[in-house]
Amino acid sequence: MSKIIGINAYHGDSSACLIIDGKLIAAVEEERFKRVKHWAGFPAESISYCLSEAGIKLGDIDYVSINSDPGANLLNKVVYSIFRAPNLSLIYDRLIKRGKKTSIEDEFKIAFPNEKFNADVQYIEHHMSHLASAHLVSPFNQSVVVSIDGFGDFSSGSWGVGRGNLIQVDKNIHFPHSLGIFYQAFTQYLGFPHFGDEYKVMGLAPYGKPKFLDQLRKVVKPIEDGSYTLSLKYFTHHKGVVDHGNIDGIPSVSNLFNQESVEQLLGFPPREAGEDMNAFHFDLAHSVQAVYEEILFHILNKLHNKYKIDYLTVAGGCGNNSVANGKIYRMTPFKKVYIAASSGDSGGAIGAAFSTVAKETSDKELKLFRMDHAYWGPSYSNEYIASLLDSKKYQLSDFSIREVADKKNLCREVAKMIADNNVIGWFQGRMEWGPRALGNRSILADPRKSDMKDIINLKIKKRESFRPFAPSILRESVSKWFEEDDDVPFMMQVFQIKKEKRKLIPTVTHIDGSGRLQTVTSESNPLYHMLISEFHNITGVPILLNTSFNENEPVVCKPEEALECFLRTSMDAVVLGSWIISRCK
Numbered sequence: 001m002s003k004i005i006g007i008n009a010y011h012g013d014s015s016a017c018l019i020i021d022g023k024l025i026a027a028v029e030e031e032r033f034k035r036v037k038h039w040a041g042f043p044a045e046s047i048s049y050c051l052s053e054a055g056i057k058l059g060d061i062d063y064v065s066i067n068s069d070p071g072a073n074l075l076n077k078v079v080y081s082i083f084r085a086p087n088l089s090l091i092y093d094r095l096i097k098r099g100k101k102t103s104i105e106d107e108f109k110i111a112f113p114n115e116k117f118n119a120d121v122q123y124i125e126h127h128m129s130h131l132a133s134a135h136l137v138s139p140f141n142q143s144v145v146v147s148i149d150g151f152g153d154f155s156s157g158s159w160g161v162g163r164g165n166l167i168q169v170d171k172n173i174h175f176p177h178s179l180g181i182f183y184q185a186f187t188q189y190l191g192f193p194h195f196g197d198e199y200k201v202m203g204l205a206p207y208g209k210p211k212f213l214d215q216l217r218k219v220v221k222p223i224e225d226g227s228y229t230l231s232l233k234y235f236t237h238h239k240g241v242v243d244h245g246n247i248d249g250i251p252s253v254s255n256l257f258n259q260e261s262v263e264q265l266l267g268f269p270p271r272e273a274g275e276d277m278n279a280f281h282f283d284l285a286h287s288v289q290a291v292y293e294e295i296l297f298h299i300l301n302k303l304h305n306k307y308k309i310d311y312l313t314v315a316g317g318c319g320n321n322s323v324a325n326g327k328i329y330r331m332t333p334f335k336k337v338y339i340a341a342s343s344g345d346s347g348g349a350i351g352a353a354f355s356t357v358a359k360e361t362s363d364k365e366l367k368l369f370r371m372d373h374a375y376w377g378p379s380y381s382n383e384y385i386a387s388l389l390d391s392k393k394y395q396l397s398d399f400s401i402r403e404v405a406d407k408k409n410l411c412r413e414v415a416k417m418i419a420d421n422n423v424i425g426w427f428q429g430r431m432e433w434g435p436r437a438l439g440n441r442s443i444l445a446d447p448r449k450s451d452m453k454d455i456i457n458l459k460i461k462k463r464e465s466f467r468p469f470a471p472s473i474l475r476e477s478v479s480k481w482f483e484e485d486d487d488v489p490f491m492m493q494v495f496q497i498k499k500e501k502r503k504l505i506p507t508v509t510h511i512d513g514s515g516r517l518q519t520v521t522s523e524s525n526p527l528y529h530m531l532i533s534e535f536h537n538i539t540g541v542p543i544l545l546n547t548s549f550n551e552n553e554p555v556v557c558k559p560e561e562a563l564e565c566f567l568r569t570s571m572d573a574v575v576l577g578s579w580i581i582s583r584c585k
Contacts, residue, residue: 002062002360003054005047005119006353008345009066009107012038012195012251015346016046017376018054019353022361022368024137026053027376027433029346032557038195039554040251043349044111049378058108059116065356066104066121067129067348069153122359124352126152127316128167130343133351134313135162136358137371138338142311144303148173148296149317150180152345157227157316159299161307164365165358176238177230179295180318182220185235185256186288190281191271195251202323203467205289206512208282215265216291226302228295234261293324297331310335315351319343319492320435322516326494329484339492341374342434373524374438374490377431378557382577385559389579392563400582407527407578414575415534417582418446418544423456425549425574427562428527432555436491437548438518439472439528441555441562443571445545447471447505452545459570460551468516469547471497471508474532475519477542481505482517491518508545518546 004019017027026049031037033045051058108117124132130147141164148157156178160170173179183198192200219234232238237256263269268280300312312334314325320343328337340347350371357368382403389401404410418424424444432438443460445452453469470491479485483496494516502509509515522529536542548555549562551569556562559576566574566581573582 003056003060004063004065004353004356005050005061006065006067006349006351006356007043007047008347008349008352009042009104010040011345012040013342013344013346014039014041014043014046015342015349016043016050017349017353018050019357020054022357024350024369024371024376026050027350028378028431029342029433029554031554032377032431034249035554035561036249037554038251039249041249042107042111044107047111053378057115058112059118061119063356064104064108064119064121065124065352067124067126067152067345067352069123069125071123122352122356124355126348127155127158127172128169128355129348129351130315130319130340131158131160131162131167131169131313131351132355132358133342133347134315134319134338134340135167136165136354136367137340137350137369138162138313139370139372140311140313140336140338141365141367142309143313143338144300144307144309144311144334145313146299146303147314147316148179148299148319149344150178150184151175152348156180159303161309162313164367165361166364171225171227173227176232176235177228178237179220179228179292180316181235181237181256182230183288183292183318183321184253186216186284188255189257189262189270190285190288191273191275191277193273195253199320200464200467201285201288202321203464204277204282204285205323206286206510206514207466208279208284208286210287210290211283212266212287213290216287217294218265220291220295222295222298226299226306228298234258234265289323292318292321293327293331296321296324297327300328300332300334304333312337313340314338315340315343315347317344322492323494323514325492326484326514326516329486337486337493339490341371341490341492343492344435347434372489374433374436375430375440375525376433379430380559380577382579385576385579388559388563389576389581395567396581398584400580400584402580403578404580405578407530410575410578410580411527411531411534413580415531415538417573418444418535419538421446421449421452422572423452423459425562425566425571426528426531427549427556427559427574427576429525431557434490436470436518437546437555438489438491439520439525439546441549441557442472442546443549444531445469445507446539447508447543447545448539448541450506452507456545456547461547462552468510469508469545470516470518471505471543472518472520472528472532472546474529474536474542475521477536478517478519481543482515486519488517488519489521489524491516493517504541505543508543
């Protein structure tokens, strides 16, 4: 077997991973090093970390796999450009920009000037990378596999069947039709203009009513073959006026909606960023989510009927729609589903790399790897943390600092602090891969306190009040607290909390009775499982409130960043490895 670097480069959520002999060794997003959300560009620091984690040099790498193929869907591009593109200068501009891009080989030479580059560069089509990031690392030998996002390599979606190490693509949704663009355009209309803001619409949706279903059904329509089509008069992306770029690594997208047409359809103007929200915005968010789900379940039901396979794997940016994901069992016949840990473009790095693994594997029935946890990033020793704290001793002179070396005692003490209404920063082990904090770079609190959401937002997060916090739950307790019972290790599904339990955990129960859960096992994260178990022993509740360890920035990567976040916020304590740093009260 071989050594493979997988990368997502040049657009949002740049990332890298390393696979050796078919096994994932390391994976990380570049934003965690650059400290810029969704950083776009060449992931040099991520690659450097992956190499250092394995103790190898760039010259040892056999393949570099990138989740984009400039030659993919070329005929479709040419035909669309000739017969449908209203602005031929758009095509010219794209060709010029592509010509100006530094080659992958040159990027490596610039980033690693003193190292050899011997790797064979593999270009893997965008959606094949997404599909591979789900099926090839799932627990299923056979699955219906689906990728849906905005656009990549002139497609917005692909689906088919994965069997062993082979993925057969039976359908592509080509430009300009895109379910991801539909959702993103109305995210912008609701006054959330930044790259990656779609999760805010998911959080807002339960506060509204489905008052705009009829209007939005005119915007995106299902087709009998299982696909869908957009009514393009409501959009601008097909006219060549959309700028997908970045400034200093910050990705941006210009308006995707045609304001005149959408305003006429809805009867209300777009919300300006920062403008107060009213019933119209709540109802539109609810309707956007509902229509998205209608199209998604239309696709999934058609696919199940076609293939008669009960296992589903999902990736692509729309795979981050955890609300819809949580309804798959209710709305389709699928019996088991696996959502990629990073469904968006960063996950394409893993998909591209494992696609190359699959090509190199002679036994096409043999799956080499199962990704059942997301802890693939940097870690820091207790000695490193002790040295950091010693260097900050004057800055920390008014704080209580103590080491609790025994893990059981550490978890017992921290669980007691959380039960006593303290908000705790929890920094442990290897950093999580993907968009969610999963118990190694988390802020933790008591889910039983009805005012805890306001406390955390006031003390630390300073974010919109409608956005929910997530429950981390012991895997063995899921069926007692949620209406569905399943593995959700990456926090990619929202389930209904049982009615009789909602009043016990109000801070992690959304307005519609749901919770975006993370299931925690002793195998995947023994320390976090131990902490939740100790909290369970104290309170009778096997759940902790879990939110990402950050303050309007990427999730912290290094202990220095965790300590800085703790010091500039009103967090009550931070636990760095075996060290507890508390504010003196």
